[in-house]
Amino acid sequence: MNLSKWFQFVKPNLKFFQDGFFEFPFLANTPELMIESTINTPGSKHNAEEQVVYRNNPFVKGSMRYREIDKGCWLTITNIVFKQNTLIKTVYDKNIPSEHYTLTFTLYESQIKGQNTFIDKVPFQNKFWGFKKPGTEIGAYFYKGSKCEFYIYHFHPDWIKKNIPFDKLEDTLPFKEFYDSDKGFISYQDIVPNAEVLSHEIENTFKTFNQDIFNETHLKAQTFSLVSTFFKNAFADLRKENYKIKDTVDYTKMANCERLISSNLERPFIGIDVIAKKLNISSSKLKKDFKLIYGTSMLQYNIDRKMKFAMQLILSTDMQIKKIAQEVGYDNHSKFSAAFKKKFQKLPSDIRLVEVKK
DSSP states (O other): OOHHHHHHHHGGGOOTTBTTBEEEEEEOSOHHHHHHHHHTSTTEEEETTTTEEEEESSSEEEEEEEEEEETTEEEEEEEEEESSOEEEEEEOOTTSOOOOEEEEEEEEEEEEEOSSTTOSEEEEEEEEEEEEOTTOOOEEEEOTTOEEEEEEEEEOHHHHHHHSOGGGSOTTSHHHHHHTSSOOEEEESSOSTTHHHHHHHHHHHHHTGGGOTTHHHHHHHHHHHHHHHHHHHHHHOOOOOOTTSOOOOOHHHHHHHHHHHHTTTTSSOOOHHHHHHHHTSOHHHHHHHHHHHHSSOHHHHHHHHHHHHHHHHHHHOOOOHHHHHHHTTOSOHHHHHHHHHHHHSSOHHHHHHHHHHO
């Protein structure tokens, strides 16, 4: 299907190329509605027996697998490549009840433009978890060519009440404060050890589901183990934010802020005031809302992303350490090494030495 025909279908909810990105909405009231809307999307082919939808349209190419793991607990697994710069955004039909909570593990690889003459663009892998309350509109930005995996767990309140002991948490725990507040979304980085490996094991069970009569039980055990690990570690997270303040958070703007940080890793931090101006938000509110969602300051988040990118360059290229420092926006090699050691407890040269010995 060409772009002109595609626009006829999505035009009522699509803002064309706003700020360099196509805004692509999907209905999120219930997992069943999300699945149904995906099946009915132009360019989609549905295999009901395997519970998978294959998609190929002007924006994305890939697949979405889906299953009800337990009564009130669904999981959708999406693997896609973005053909355009795209903003994926949740929308809700106000005439349809929206009760489900969602927990999303996102794993994506995008291209970062480097400064090195011989390395034009470098693949950079990123991953994070997000917990969303019913009816919360959020967005995520993805560049053309990004390869993404989304593992979205959908929980009905009855399932949460039965399986996740929110009612037994102390009221002073940060996650409990968030859960009881009017805030709708919270994000975590690297909170589940081996999340990528465990998620791929679950995906493999999806793909082979009809080949083994024990896969239903196996899938339930895999899912419960991963989900419970996330919540156990989230409950132990001691970020200190005031979730009780009645204040609206624009989660799409915060996603845009994260994009601006992660897409400028080759430069010194572009600055809070610069980002605030781009997003049309005050610097003070931007700092407060970003930390509320991501659990760290914008500057620290920028440093963490730079160090992870540097680690990837050390492991996957033979670039000199001083060149890698420049690639992540550090002119001072000593400051780069200090920041790297603070993040990974080892100097860049120590990591490179281990790789050479291998």
